[in-house]
Amino acid sequence: MKTIKLVLCLSILMMIGCKKDDESAQKEEIQEKKIQEIIPGNYLNVLKEMGMPIHEGINPPDITGIYHISPIMLLKTNITSAGEYEVGHRFADGRYSFSSLNKNDFTLKVASKQGPGNSESTIAAISGSGSHFTVYAMEISTSGTNSAIFAYLYSGILEGSSIKDFKMAFINVDNSNGGIQFIKEGEARITHDEDGISERVNSLDITAKTTKILEINPAAVTGLSQMQSSVR
Structure with missing residues (x-):
């Protein structure tokens, strides 16, 4: 009888373990599809090679809230167009909101x-584990009849x-309709x-807060937005 009970208990534990494994695999598949909709693997690798940390996992922390980022400094760039900023350049302060997680x-x-x-x-996804996270977001920029993703x-x-x-990066993942209005496909910038x-x-x-910074040191802050004007 004890042997039968032991076998039943082991069977139940195995079934629970298999169910959890199946649920994890399903979640990983859902997450992977969401991320690939935003950034193809080859461009994600470009950012990794440039030093952008990517925190993987299906148990990200709840980062819901608005955060003030200052000072925003350029860490890395592979943009080849004339006039690109040098590493160490300071951009205007920013605030980022994460909601509806x-x-x-x-x-x-x-x-x-x-x-x-x-x-x-327009589309955003998250990965991570414990207190570490990475958010992936898509935006379409337009200039006249041209646009880039x-x-x-x-x-x-x-x-x-x-x-x-906190580190931030952007990369042009689709310049098929961008012409010469935007940085080249595959070009990217990392700030922190x-x-x-x-x-x-x-x-x-x-x-x-921006006004206060400008009064202290007008030369320290540019009028260009990292996520808007500077990508064109």
Whole structure:
């Protein structure tokens, strides 16, 4: 009798383990498809080779909130057009909003305000584990009759109500209708919050804090937005 009970218990445990494995595999498949919709694997590899951290996993932290990023500094670029910024260049401060996180299909909404520009992603997904995360977002930029598709990535470590080591990247993933109005397909830029801590705030409005920075050091902040004007 004890042997039969032991066999039954082992069988149940194996069934539970198999079910969990199946659920994990299904979630991984859902997540992979979402990410590939935003950034093809070859362009994700470009960012990895440039040093962009990619935190994988199907158990990302809940990063819902708005975060103030300052100072935003250029870490790496492979943009070849004349006039590209040098590493160490400082961009206008920004605020990034992550909302409507769905851990079942790994979707969320991403909005940002940097310098004079606002943006909102049409598609976004998340990966990660523990306190580490990476967000993948798609935006379509237009200039007259031309348009290009960009993938934007955000990686960091959730630490209390702030994000530690916040890094951002964008890459042109489809310039088939871009002409010469945008950076070339496959060209990218990586920036980071240089002080290492991105605090949670209540609003995307950065007017007050940006004005204060300009009064302290007008030469330190440019009028160009990293995610808007500078990609053209």
